[in-house]
Structure formats: structure tokens, C-alpha cells
Amino acid sequence: MLWTIIVTLVGGTIIxxxxxxxxxxxxxxFPLWLTVVCGIVGMLVGSLLYWVLFGHNNKPFDGHEATWDNATNGIDWLRHLWQIAVAAVAVIVAATLTGRRRA
Incomplete structure (x- = not known):
């Protein structure tokens, strides 16, 4: 459980x-905590969108079925691109809702 929280916070910060x-x-x-929240939203929603659109029909690999958070062998670059795109949209929404844009 602790490892999941750490990975979510670090991944949310990076994304x-x-x-x-x-x-x-x-x-x-806007503050770093809001950036981390946008990154976490990007990680979760981006992974789910990728799974629904592309990953749900992947064949089994490494002895297990593909899941929404592990859909391919190795690093799943396309899923990460989806996460970044969703995080960018979340940043735009957060900036609009908080009114914190540089003039």
C-alpha cells in the first residue's frame, strides 16, 4: 500500500x-500540489482511456493477462503519452478554474 502511494505521488509529479x-x-x-493532482488525474484517466481504446485486446504476456495498468511488455510509451495529454488537459482546466494564469 505504501509503495502504491509513493509511486502515485512520484509519477503524478513527473506526469x-x-x-x-x-x-x-x-x-x-499555480502551486505544485495542484500540478501533482493534475498528474495523478492524467495517470489514472490516461491509463483508462488507453486501455479502453487500445489495450483491452492485447494478448497475454509474461505469464499474465494484460490489465489497465500493465498492457504490454516493457515500457508502455503510448500509454504514457496518453497520460501526459490528459495531464495537459487537466492543467488547462485547473488554470481556468483557479484563474491562475500569468497575464
Whole structure:
């Protein structure tokens, strides 16, 4: 359980910062905790979207069936791109809702 929390926080921070960097416009005026929340949303929703659209019909590998959080052998780069895209959208929404955009 503790490992899941640590991975979620670290992954949320990384995905959130990348999402903030690729979001269009200048949306950098909100706190780090909100960036981490956007990254966690990006991780979860991006993984689920990827699973629904592409991953649910993957064949078994490494002795187990594909799941929403582990759909391929090795590093799943396409799933990470989906996570970053969703995090960028979350950053745009957060900046709009909080009104924290640089003028």
C-alpha cells in the first residue's frame, strides 16, 4: 500500500510537470500540489482511456493477462503519452478554474 502511494505521488509529479510543460499557453501560476493532482488525474484517466481504446485486446504476456495498468511488455510509451495529454488537459482546466494564469 505504501509503495502504491509513493509511486502515485512520484509519477503524478513527473506526469504533472510534463503536462504543465506541454500545455498550450502560459499556465504556470499555480502551486505544485495542484500540478501533482493534475498528474495523478492524467495517470489514472490516461491509463483508462488507453486501455479502453487500445489495450483491452492485447494478448497475454509474461505469464499474465494484460490489465489497465500493465498492457504490454516493457515500457508502455503510448500509454504514457496518453497520460501526459490528459495531464495537459487537466492543467488547462485547473488554470481556468483557479484563474491562475500569468497575464
Amino acid at each position: 504533472g510537470l510534463i503536462g504543465k510543460a506541454v500545455a498550450p499557453g502560459d499556465r504556470t501560476k
